[in-house]
Amino acid sequence: MSTKTKILDAAEVLFADKGFNGTSLREITSQAEVNLAAVNYHFGSKKELIKAVMSRYMNELSPRLESALNALCLEEVKPTLIEVFSAFLEPLLHLNSFKDNGTSTFLQLLGRGYTDSQGFLRWFLTTQYPGVFTKFTQAVQKAYPELNKEEMFWRLHFTMGTIVFTMSSSDALIDIAQNDFDRQVDIAGVIKQVIPYVAAGVAAPIVR
Amino acid sequence: MSTKTKILDAAEVLFADKGFNGTSLREITSQAEVNLAAVNYHFGSKKELIKAVMSRYMNELSPRLESALNALCLEEVKPTLIEVFSAFLEPLLHLNSFKDNGTSTFLQLLGRGYTDSQGFLRWFLTTQYPGVFTKFTQAVQKAYPELNKEEMFWRLHFTMGTIVFTMSSSDALIDIAQNDFDRQVDIAGVIKQVIPYVAAGVAAPIVR
DNA sequence: AGCTATTTTAAACACGTGTTTGAATCCGGG
DNA sequence: CCCGGATTCAAACACGTGTTTAAAATAGCT
Numbered sequence: 001m002s003t004k005t006k007i008l009d010a011a012e013v014l015f016a017d018k019g020f021n022g023t024s025l026r027e028i029t030s031q032a033e034v035n036l037a038a039v040n041y042h043f044g045s046k047k048e049l050i051k052a053v054m055s056r057y058m059n060e061l062s063p064r065l066e067s068a069l070n071a072l073c074l075e076e077v078k079p080t081l082i083e084v085f086s087a088f089l090e091p092l093l094h095l096n097s098f099k100d101n102g103t104s105t106f107l108q109l110l111g112r113g114y115t116d117s118q119g120f121l122r123w124f125l126t127t128q129y130p131g132v133f134t135k136f137t138q139a140v141q142k143a144y145p146e147l148n149k150e151e152m153f154w155r156l157h158f159t160m161g162t163i164v165f166t167m168s169s170s171d172a173l174i175d176i177a178q179n180d181f182d183r184q185v186d187i188a189g190v191i192k193q194v195i196p197y198v199a200a201g202v203a204a205p206i207v208r
Numbered sequence: 209m210s211t212k213t214k215i216l217d218a219a220e221v222l223f224a225d226k227g228f229n230g231t232s233l234r235e236i237t238s239q240a241e242v243n244l245a246a247v248n249y250h251f252g253s254k255k256e257l258i259k260a261v262m263s264r265y266m267n268e269l270s271p272r273l274e275s276a277l278n279a280l281c282l283e284e285v286k287p288t289l290i291e292v293f294s295a296f297l298e299p300l301l302h303l304n305s306f307k308d309n310g311t312s313t314f315l316q317l318l319g320r321g322y323t324d325s326q327g328f329l330r331w332f333l334t335t336q337y338p339g340v341f342t343k344f345t346q347a348v349q350k351a352y353p354e355l356n357k358e359e360m361f362w363r364l365h366f367t368m369g370t371i372v373f374t375m376s377s378s379d380a381l382i383d384i385a386q387n388d389f390d391r392q393v394d395i396a397g398v399i400k401q402v403i404p405y406v407a408a409g410v411a412a413p414i415v416r
Numbered sequence: 417a418g419c420t421a422t423t424t425t426a427a428a429c430a431c432g433t434g435t436t437t438g439a440a441t442c443c444g445g446g
Numbered sequence: 447c448c449c450g451g452a453t454t455c456a457a458a459c460a461c462g463t464g465t466t467t468a469a470a471a472t473a474g475c476t
Binding site: 232247248 | 433434435437
């Protein structure tokens with residue numbers, strides 16, 4: 001396995017667990033069993049490494065997600081919000097076959113990216129992968145046309161928050177749930193629980 | 209104004225903006241115009257300062273919140289979920305008269321506390337202020353008794369995520385909203401938008 | 417094999433961090 | 447007034463950070 005890959009593999013789990021600022025290059029390189037300088041040699045800087053970690057996942061996810069949402073937009077029948085959000089399920093779970101715990105890791109990274117480092121990652125994602133966002137809002141608009149632009153803006157950000165925040169602490173939550181309710185829970189189970197929640201939230205009656 | 213207060217005042221806005229790990233004691237003390245060593249003298253350590261910042265808000269918030277939720281539990285009529293979540297409104301907005309931008313700052317701090325520093329703040333809050341959590345779950349249980357313990361666990365955490373995450377990036381979101389929709393938005397407006405969302409989410413049909 | 421470009425390595429650099437120290441200063445009560 | 451505890455202050459400490467350097471090792475090609 002190449003040094004680059006070893007670094008990316010080690011970095012993504014540490015970043016997901018302890019945040020970008022909370023993870024040092026020395027932790028990453030010793031976990032990856034490579035020299036400290038290798039990060040700057042192969043990636044240039046820590047910031048570029050962060051982008052590379054995210055890109056590896058986004059390049060796997062975004063084509064599948066875009067085409068799933070696209071299919072929804074092209075159908076002649078109006079989709080339900082449940083269908084819109086369910087369109088995320090297959091692409092997200094596919095990350096598990098792309099990498100062990102891929103879904104969970106990616107969602108945790110997404111959560112980190114929103115809060116760490118003053119949202120530079122939000123800028124990175126929206127500028128580098130704009131297609132996902134536009135397709136998504138199109139799909140929601142089609143499912144729930146009564147929602148005006150501003151209401152949709154807020155509800156989609158609430159949804160983003162629900163998903164991202166839940167997933168960024170999903171490991172801890174799953175632990176608690178398994179202890180308290182004595183029941184096997186995995187990331188797919190959490191996602192299936194969250195879909196009705198966000199769908200109902202977006203579909204909430206409009207107050208004006 | 210006492211040195212202790214000057215430190216707390218400077219620390220809370222920096223913590224809210226850049227996170228706990230992302231804010232250095234030197235930033236805090238120079239903003240507060242006090243000597244660097246004052247933090248360790250008055251609070252002992254940075255960790256204790258974080259706790260002190262949160263406690264100042266929680267001591268203001270928690271009695272009002274508990275009594276509002278308590279009132280809801282004691283009524284003989286079953287409350288709606290909207291009413292349960294609206295119980296948060298007055299206590300939260302009261303923080304604005306306690307301090308400039310108090311509501312926004314506190315919610316941002318809460319968001320930071322969940323993601324920064326591996327959730328030691330979550331431990332701090334749940335152990336130091338358990339009343340809020342138990343009263344809250346009691347109120348929700350009364351409003352929606354069909355929800356079993358496990359489903360409620362997840363939906364309350366989804367709700368927590370929505371609130372906390374939205375608020376931790378509320379400044380950025382409010383900026384975007386004001387530019388894109390040419391409309392004045394404040395933190396109270398965001399809270400009023402989020403209440404129907406989370407109420408609908410918690411009230412979503414149960415899938416078993 | 418021999419040469420070149422790529423990669424790895426250990427060491428150092430410059431800086432930022434939280435914390436501690438001990439002297440200087442302030443302030444209230446006898 | 448003057449003493450003594452509380453507070454402030456500049457300085458230093460010990461350590462961790464991302465990055466850079468230049469030499470050593472490796473790999474690939476003719």
